[in-house]
Amino acid sequence: MLRHTSQLSFVATSTGALISFRDDSLTVNSKSGGPLSISDIFPRGLDTPDRSFVLIDPDGESLASASTGGFLKGTDGNDSATGSATNDTIWTQAGDDTAKGLAGDDNIGGGDGADHLEGGWGLDTIFGGAGDDTLYGDGGIDNLWAGSGRDLIFGGAGDDNIGGSTGDDVIWGELGRDLIFGDWGDDTVHGGDGTDTLWAGGGHDLVNGGSHDDAIGGGTGHDTLNGDSGNDILFGHTGDDHMNGGDGDDTLWAWDGNDTLEGGAGGDVLGSGRGDDLMTGGLGADTFIFGDNYGQDRVTDFTPDEDLLQIYDPTMAFEDLILTATPAGVRVNYGGGEIFLDMVNPEDLSASDFLFAW
Numbered sequence: 057m058l059r060h061t062s063q064l065s066f067v068a069t070s071t072g073a074l075i076s077f078r079d080d081s082l083t084v085n086s087k088s089g090g091p092l093s094i095s096d097i098f099p100r101g102l103d104t105p106d107r108s109f110v111l112i113d114p115d116g117e118s119l120a121s122a123s124t125g126g127f128l129k130g131t132d133g134n135d136s137a138t139g140s141a142t143n144d145t146i147w148t149q150a151g152d153d154t155a156k157g158l159a160g161d162d163n164i165g166g167g168d169g170a171d172h173l174e175g176g177w178g179l180d181t182i183f184g185g186a187g188d189d190t191l192y193g194d195g196g197i198d199n200l201w202a203g204s205g206r207d208l209i210f211g212g213a214g215d216d217n218i219g220g221s222t223g224d225d226v227i228w229g230e231l232g233r234d235l236i237f238g239d240w241g242d243d244t245v246h247g248g249d250g251t252d253t254l255w256a257g258g259g260h261d262l263v264n265g266g267s268h269d270d271a272i273g274g275g276t277g278h279d280t281l282n283g284d285s286g287n288d289i290l291f292g293h294t295g296d297d298h299m300n301g302g303d304g305d306d307t308l309w310a311w312d313g314n315d316t317l318e319g320g321a322g323g324d325v326l327g328s329g330r331g332d333d334l335m336t337g338g339l340g341a342d343t344f345i346f347g348d349n350y351g352q353d354r355v356t357d358f359t360p361d362e363d364l365l366q367i368y369d370p371t372m373a374f375e376d377l378i379l380t381a382t383p384a385g386v387r388v389n390y391g392g393g394e395i396f397l398d399m400v401n402p403e404d405l406s407a408s409d410f411l412f413a414w
C-alpha cells in the first residue's frame with residue numbers, strides 16, 4: 057500500500073513528471089507545459105489530496121473520472137469524460153466525445169466531432185467547437201456557446217447566457233431569465249419559462265418567446281418572431297419579418313423591411329417601420345403607430361371607436377388628413393405616408409380615432 061511520497065519514484069520531465077510505484081507508472085502533464093516537482097503534485101502529502109489524476113486511453117475510448125476536480129483532456133478518438141463534484145476543466149479534441157461536468161463550476165470545451173457536453177449543477181461554461189454538438193447547461197447560471205456546426209443547446213434551470221454560431225442552431229432556454237443570441241445561420245430559438253431576452257442574429261430565424269414577458273429582436277434576415285403568452289416586446293430590425301405577439305398586451309415594432317405584424321389577443325401596440333407593412337391587431341383595443349416616410353401600410357382589422365391610429369406629428373390635425381374611399385376600404389394620406397384600412401368607410405372615422413403625438 058502506498059502511504060508516503062518517499063515510496064514513489066519521481067522523475068521530472070520537460071512537460072511534467074513521470075511517477076512510478078512498484079510495477080505501475082503514471083505520466084503527468086502540467087497545464088503550463090513545464091516540469092513538475094513532487095510538491096506541485098502532492099503539496100499536502102497523501103492523506104488529503106486536493107487534485108486527481110486522469111488516465112487517458114491512447115485509443116481514445118474513455119477518460120477516467122475525476123474524483124476531486126481537475127483537468128481532463130481528450131484524444132483524437134471517441135472519448136467519454138466525467139468530472140467531479142468540484143470545479144473541473146474538460147477539453148475534448150477530435151472524435152465524437154461525451155463530457156459531463158457534474159456538480160461544481162465547470163469549463164467544458166468540445167473539439168472537431170459531434171460532441172455531447174453536459175455541465176451539471178453549478179455555474180458552467182461550455183463551448184461547442186466544430187461539429188454538430190449537443191450542449192446541456194442543466195442547473196445553475198450557465199454560459200453556453202455553439203461552435204461552427206449545427207448545434208442543439210439546452211439551457212436548463214437558471215439564468216443562462218446562450219450564443220449560437222455560424223451553423224443552423226436550435227436553442228432552448230428552458231427555465232430562468234435567459235439571454236440568447238442566435239448569431240449567424242438559420243436558427244430556431246425557444247425562450248421557455250422565464251422573462252427572456254432573445255436576439256435572432258444573422259440568417260432567417262424562428263424565435264419563440266415562451267410563457268412570460270419576453271423581449272425579442274430580429275436580425276438581418278427574414279425572421280419569424282413569436283411572443284407567445286405574456287406582455288412581450290418584439291423588434292423586427294432589417295429584413296421582411298413576421299411578428300406575432302400572441303396572448304398579452306404586446307408591443308411590436310416593424311423597423312426596416314416589409315413586415316407583417318399580428319398583435320394577437322390583448323391591447324397591443326403595433327408600430328410600422330420604413331417599409332410597406334401589413335398590420336393586424338387581433339382581439340382587444342389596439343394602437344397602430346405611423347411616422348414620416350414610413351411607407352404604404354395596411355391595417356386589416358381597424359375598428360373605429362375601439363382601436364387608435366397614432367401619427368408621429370403633433371402639428372397635424374384630423375382635418376389635415378386626406379381620406380379616399382375605395383371598394384376595399386379607405387386610404388388615409390397624412391403627408392409623409394399612407395395607411396389603408398380594410399373594410400372601413402371614410403364616414404366611419406372621426407378625430408377620436410386618431411392621436412397626433414410622439
